[in-house]
Amino acid sequence: MVLDVDFIRFFKALQKGVGNIAYHVVNEVEEVRYVAAVDAAYSKNGRIASASLVYDVNEDRIVEERSYITSVSIPYVPGLLFLREGPYMLKTVELLHHRWDLLLVDAHGRAHPRRAGMATFLGICVGKPTLGIAKRLLTGRVAKPDMRVSEIIENGDRIGYSFIDTHGRRFYVSQGFGVSYEAIPDIIKKLGGYPRALTLVDKMSKRLIREKVQ
DNA sequence: GCGACAG
DNA sequence: ATCTTGTCGC
Numbered sequence: 351m352v353l354d355v356d357f358i359r360f361f362k363a364l365q366k367g368v369g370n371i372a373y374h375v376v377n378e379v380e381e382v383r384y385v386a387a388v389d390a391a392y393s394k395n396g397r398i399a400s401a402s403l404v405y406d407v408n409e410d411r412i413v414e415e416r417s418y419i420t421s422v423s424i425p426y427v428p429g430l431l432f433l434r435e436g437p438y439m440l441k442t443v444e445l446l447h448h449r450w451d452l453l454l455v456d457a458h459g460r461a462h463p464r465r466a467g468m469a470t471f472l473g474i475c476v477g478k479p480t481l482g483i484a485k486r487l488l489t490g491r492v493a494k495p496d497m498r499v500s501e502i503i504e505n506g507d508r509i510g511y512s513f514i515d516t517h518g519r520r521f522y523v524s525q526g527f528g529v530s531y532e533a534i535p536d537i538i539k540k541l542g543g544y545p546r547a548l549t550l551v552d553k554m555s556k557r558l559i560r561e562k563v564q
Numbered sequence: 565g566c567g568a569c570a571g
Numbered sequence: 572a573t574c575t576t577g578t579c580g581c
Contacts, residue, residue, distance in 0.1 A: 434571080
């Protein structure tokens with residue numbers, strides 16, 4: 351499928367609208383014990399493997415894993431990742447049966463040019479708390495690059511946080527849905543840096559491509 | 565106009 | 572995201 355200029359304009363307008371209201375609604379996430387994570391990997395022959403899991407932070411173990419493999423039909427357009435991966439990520443998240451408190455998404459949430467990244471849309475779709483956790487910045491600038499914890503600012507908006515974990519690797523966290531800006535540092539602290547649930551779900555999606563699709 | 569650009 | 576060899580560091 352192609353994304354012509356009218357579709358791109360429409361979806362960008364939709365993002366702007368969602369970004370304007372998404373963070374006014376905050377049913378603050380309570381307990382953070384069962385953490386869900388979702389990611390996707392691709393094969394060269396146009397297939398996508400989306401994986402999800404529920405991780406028990408207290409017991410340090412996976413309690414459920416789900417996956418979904420299909421063909422990708424929408425191209426990647428910077429800023430419109432949710433169109434390409436959203437449908438499949440939503441699918442695998444909906445396959446989870448176990449209770450979960452917070453969903454971690456391998457993408458941005460509020461730290462987006464129009465303040466509505468993939469994590470924002472997934473949160474609105476499932477109506478539960480989500481956080482966007484990315485390895486690279488899409489927009490904005492890190493206020494204090496040398497600090498282990500710093501805000502990400504753009505045009506005076508505090509759109510997320512930059513963290514440097516104990517291994518020196520940087521990652522970016524922003525609100526998806528149902529989580530206040532202020533709660534982010536404590537949640538990352540509780541998760542002990544870059545969430546193991548995300549590392550595990552990343553490996554899982556890549557393994558699916560390797561073993562089931564090639 | 566030029567560069568940047570989650571995954 | 573994916574395509575890839577050697578290479579830096581613990």
